[in-house]
Amino acid sequence: MQPPLVEMRGIRKAFPGVVANDGASLELRAGEVHALLGENGAGKTTLMNVLAGLYRPDAGEVLIGGRAVEIRSPGRAIALGIGMVHQRFKLVPGFTVAENVTLGMKEPRFVFHPRSIEDSIGAFARDRGLPVDPRARIRQLSVGEQQRVEIVKALWRGAGILIMDEPTAVLTPREVRELFGVMNRMAAEGKAVVFITHKLSEVMEIADRVTVMRHGRRAATVEKAGTSPVELATLMMGRGHKAPACDVHAGQPGPVVLEALDLEAEGDRGERALRGLTLEIRAGEILGIAGVAGNGQRELAEAIAGLRRVTAGSIRVGGTDVTNAGPARAIDAGVGYIPEDRLGTGLAAGMSVAENLIMKAYRGAELSTGPFLRRGRTVEWSRRLAERFRIKTPSLDTPVSSLSGGNAQRVLLARETASRPKLIVAAHPTRGLDVAATDHIRAILREQRRAGSAVLLISGDLDEIMALSDRIAVLYEGEILGTFPCAGADLERIGLMMGGVRTSGPAREGTTVPSCMRRHGRLRTK
Amino acid sequence: MFVIERRAERSALFRFVSPALAVLTALVCGALFLKVSGFDPLAVYGGMWRGAFGDAYGLSETIVKAIPIALCALGIAVAFRMNLWNIGAEGQLYAGAAAAAWVALSFPGAPAAFVLPAMTAAGMSAGALWALLAAVPRAWVGANEILTTLMLNYTAVFLSEYLIHGPWKDPAGFNFPLSPAFSEAARLPAFGDTRIHAGLIFALAAAAALTVALRKTKWGYELRLVGASPAVATYAGVGIARHVLVAMAVGGALAGLAGMTEVSAITGRLQYGLSPGYGYSAIIVAWLAKLSPAGILAMAFLFGGLLVGGYAVQFIGVPAAAVNMLQGAMLFFWLAAEFLGRYRVALRGRPREVR
Numbered sequence: 001m002q003p004p005l006v007e008m009r010g011i012r013k014a015f016p017g018v019v020a021n022d023g024a025s026l027e028l029r030a031g032e033v034h035a036l037l038g039e040n041g042a043g044k045t046t047l048m049n050v051l052a053g054l055y056r057p058d059a060g061e062v063l064i065g066g067r068a069v070e071i072r073s074p075g076r077a078i079a080l081g082i083g084m085v086h087q088r089f090k091l092v093p094g095f096t097v098a099e100n101v102t103l104g105m106k107e108p109r110f111v112f113h114p115r116s117i118e119d120s121i122g123a124f125a126r127d128r129g130l131p132v133d134p135r136a137r138i139r140q141l142s143v144g145e146q147q148r149v150e151i152v153k154a155l156w157r158g159a160g161i162l163i164m165d166e167p168t169a170v171l172t173p174r175e176v177r178e179l180f181g182v183m184n185r186m187a188a189e190g191k192a193v194v195f196i197t198h199k200l201s202e203v204m205e206i207a208d209r210v211t212v213m214r215h216g217r218r219a220a221t222v223e224k225a226g227t228s229p230v231e232l233a234t235l236m237m238g239r240g241h242k243a244p245a246c247d248v249h250a251g252q253p254g255p256v257v258l259e260a261l262d263l264e265a266e267g268d269r270g271e272r273a274l275r276g277l278t279l280e281i282r283a284g285e286i287l288g289i290a291g292v293a294g295n296g297q298r299e300l301a302e303a304i305a306g307l308r309r310v311t312a313g314s315i316r317v318g319g320t321d322v323t324n325a326g327p328a329r330a331i332d333a334g335v336g337y338i339p340e341d342r343l344g345t346g347l348a349a350g351m352s353v354a355e356n357l358i359m360k361a362y363r364g365a366e367l368s369t370g371p372f373l374r375r376g377r378t379v380e381w382s383r384r385l386a387e388r389f390r391i392k393t394p395s396l397d398t399p400v401s402s403l404s405g406g407n408a409q410r411v412l413l414a415r416e417t418a419s420r421p422k423l424i425v426a427a428h429p430t431r432g433l434d435v436a437a438t439d440h441i442r443a444i445l446r447e448q449r450r451a452g453s454a455v456l457l458i459s460g461d462l463d464e465i466m467a468l469s470d471r472i473a474v475l476y477e478g479e480i481l482g483t484f485p486c487a488g489a490d491l492e493r494i495g496l497m498m499g500g501v502r503t504s505g506p507a508r509e510g511t512t513v514p515s516c517m518r519r520h521g522r523l524r525t526k
Numbered sequence: 527m528f529v530i531e532r533r534a535e536r537s538a539l540f541r542f543v544s545p546a547l548a549v550l551t552a553l554v555c556g557a558l559f560l561k562v563s564g565f566d567p568l569a570v571y572g573g574m575w576r577g578a579f580g581d582a583y584g585l586s587e588t589i590v591k592a593i594p595i596a597l598c599a600l601g602i603a604v605a606f607r608m609n610l611w612n613i614g615a616e617g618q619l620y621a622g623a624a625a626a627a628w629v630a631l632s633f634p635g636a637p638a639a640f641v642l643p644a645m646t647a648a649g650m651s652a653g654a655l656w657a658l659l660a661a662v663p664r665a666w667v668g669a670n671e672i673l674t675t676l677m678l679n680y681t682a683v684f685l686s687e688y689l690i691h692g693p694w695k696d697p698a699g700f701n702f703p704l705s706p707a708f709s710e711a712a713r714l715p716a717f718g719d720t721r722i723h724a725g726l727i728f729a730l731a732a733a734a735a736l737t738v739a740l741r742k743t744k745w746g747y748e749l750r751l752v753g754a755s756p757a758v759a760t761y762a763g764v765g766i767a768r769h770v771l772v773a774m775a776v777g778g779a780l781a782g783l784a785g786m787t788e789v790s791a792i793t794g795r796l797q798y799g800l801s802p803g804y805g806y807s808a809i810i811v812a813w814l815a816k817l818s819p820a821g822i823l824a825m826a827f828l829f830g831g832l833l834v835g836g837y838a839v840q841f842i843g844v845p846a847a848a849v850n851m852l853q854g855a856m857l858f859f860w861l862a863a864e865f866l867g868r869y870r871v872a873l874r875g876r877p878r879e880v881r
Contacts, residue, residue: 305761306763307760307761326763327760327761327762327763328763328764328765329763330763331762331763337761339761344755344757344758345757345758345761346758346761347758348751348754348755348758348759349754349755350754350755351750351751351754355747355750355751358747359751359758359762360762360763362744362747363744368744371743371744371745372742372743372744373742373743373744373747375742
């Protein structure tokens with residue numbers, strides 16, 4: 001049997017504080033569109049950056065056509081026929097399309113914009129269904145056109161393996177259709193196309209095979225024809241197989257704390273991220289949001305924390321209307337927020353543990369009088385919190401950036417729970433943490449529930465949601481498709497809903513794929 | 527091949543020593559330059575030292591120059607703490623000087639008890655307003671404050687030149703670009719026979735107030751938070767726009783105060799060439815002092831000495847530009863020292879990941 005076109009084995013890549021890939025593997029065949037599916041932070045992009053020569057792996061090997069290769073640089077990757085279209089395009093805005101396509105190549109010696117080169121690039125692109133004006137400057141082009149230039153650039157350099165990192169995120173639906181046409185055509189020519197995504201519907205539409213990544217390694221590789229959105233969703237989020245030890249706690253849930261009604265909000269790229277989302281959480285209750293990443297989780301958390309405007313709907317916390325009131329009023333209303341992006345949003349990395357611990361409380365009468373901070377009280381406050389939450393730090397003046405991931409997260413949780421918030425929004429609170437830290441963080445959240453807080457838990461890990469939640473709400477494309485009590489939850493049905501199936505019927509196959517968009521009679525080279 | 531790597535830890539000793547190292551290296555480079563230009567570097571530096579610090583007159587003049595530099599540097603250091611590049615102290619100084627002059631010229635007969643406080647208030651407000659011209663677009667539409675504050679410098683300088691060439695020109699001034707002299711009541715008192723004036727008290731008070739405000743208040747904490755990470759500050763409910771406005775206005779007010787003290791205590795009128803670039807020297811002073819108010823007072827004194835010493839050696843033919851060159855070299859070497867404090871240059875073997 002012919003060896004696969006590309007084989008990656010046991011790839012490990014660690015960054016300070018994070019292991020992005022650990023024993024990751026992947027095989028690509030010629031003539032296939034291969035989807036690389038996984039939550040944010042599952043290690044998809046890192047793995048592909050290794051293949052494209054941008055990162056050197058700490059361990060593991062890469063084989064191309066059965067031969068071990070060392071991809072020391074992007075130049076070497078290009079020589080091996082590997083091209084990558086990054087999420088952030090690597091184009092020179094002031095240069096023309098033709099100049100960008102030939103940039104850095106030895107041939108042709110491209111000084112005076114020879115028309116022949118421009119014309120042949122134009123024809124080359126048109127033939128591949130990627131019409132662009134080779135004389136246009138990059139900054140004049142739309143995002144979709146710029147993406148075409150990136151693809152042309154890779155193909156012009158002879159790429160036989162094309163990696164596309166979340167290419168559809170920036171495109172309009174029509175452009176997505178055109179892109180899928182191009183990807184099919186490339187596969188038909190015998191190239192291997194890697195399609196990084198976390199959108200199940202797109203995988204079901206375009207991929208031949210799917211590799212699902214989870215926690216930095218491969219969870220499974222499956223044939224598209226033999227799988228379903230449900231299976232993919234559960235693979236991405238973990239099996240949820242451990243008979244959920246829903247720790248149903250004794251106390252009755254109290255009054256409604258969070259009331260979100262018909263929320264609409266836009267994502268960073270102006271897409272409709274929340275579409276009429278409604279949910280409520282009671283005091284002493286943890287509501288887990290199950291769903292595949294990118295279905296509005298981040299936007300929901302930010303809207304409640306006052307960091308993202310909602311375009312419609314209302315948010316009430318403990319009876320106070322905080323709709324579009326901004327973060328300060330949300331904090332005053334009793335919202336604690338553990339953001340997904342700990343060191344970018346939740347903690348000031350360069351500031352000390354103590355300065356981070358007082359970040360939400362320094363305005364209060366306990367720590368300040370008039371315009372002055374009370375030094376003694378702030379030291380005492382942070383010392384007490386560090387002790388209570390077992391934060392391991394050389395001193396309270398140590399910058400948070402030099403703490404381990406688990407201890408940094410303890411700082412964040414200590415601060416957010418210190419002022420007895422009515423509501424805690426916890427986004428991926430244990431992602432990337434070791435077992436001990438994970439257990440500790442979960443214990444803290446349970447403790448908060450016992451103390452009467454309402455908790456909104458967002459996680460990419462179904463096991464975690466099962467382990468903590470009293471109720472589970474399934475989020476799909478900005479809507480809650482259903483809410484279930486954790487005890488006796490029908491995992492099958494939750495899986496279906498995460499894949500976008502609204503009814504509980506046996507509809508399994510291709511539910512989210514319009515038939516008109518399916519592929520017809522494609523040439524396979526093997 | 528050489529690569530540049532981030533250091534895991536910054537040496538505490540080096541952080542402390544780096545400004546001194548920068549000053550020394552700049553002096554060595556300056557010496558080379560002087561040697562090549564045909565001067566004896568030691569004689570020139572000796573002359574500068576004697577001119578600036580050698581006698582009571584030199585010392586007093588050094589303090590006179592240090593006052594506006596210190597006021598401007600204290601002000602812009604506030605903005606620098608939140609990574610806001612207010613390089614408009616020069617213009618804010620001129621705006622303050624013009625406003626103070628307007629008060630002095632409008633109330634020639636008023637008593638000192640009215641006119642001096644009024645000039646102070648006008649100078650500080652005008653400086654603050656001039657800074658807000660750049661701060662408001664920065665706060666709400668993100669207009670780059672480096673460009674706007676820099677351009678507003680020229681606007682303010684030319685505006686005051688227009689005033690002294692046009693509407694405020696002294697009829698008895700033989701056509702020189704000067705405003706009429708202020709009344710005695712509009713002159714800030716000086717200490718003894720020196721030209722050291724009450725502005726020194728302003729500078730010391732401002733340094734003390736800022737030290738307390740930055741260390742002990744909620745405002746100082748929020749400023750550090752915004753400087754460390756605007757995203758985190760927003761998340762913590764700290765309004766960035768408000769802090770941009772306040773930090774710029776404080777800087778403008780202190781630079782405007784420097785302008786007021788210059789016209790009121792030193793020149794006694796609005797005139798051409800009021801500032802030999804105090805607002806620009808202040809940028810270097812602020813960074814060399816690592817933005818600490820006490821350090822700024824010390825560095826301003828050094829830079830005042832540099833100016834006075836520079837004037838002193840012009841008599842032996844050293845060009846005035848030599849002083850500017852030394853100032854620039856100090857900033858350059860300080861930036862280099864800071865860079866080397868953060869990064870190391872290494873030979874490429876197996877590169878460590880820089881992230």
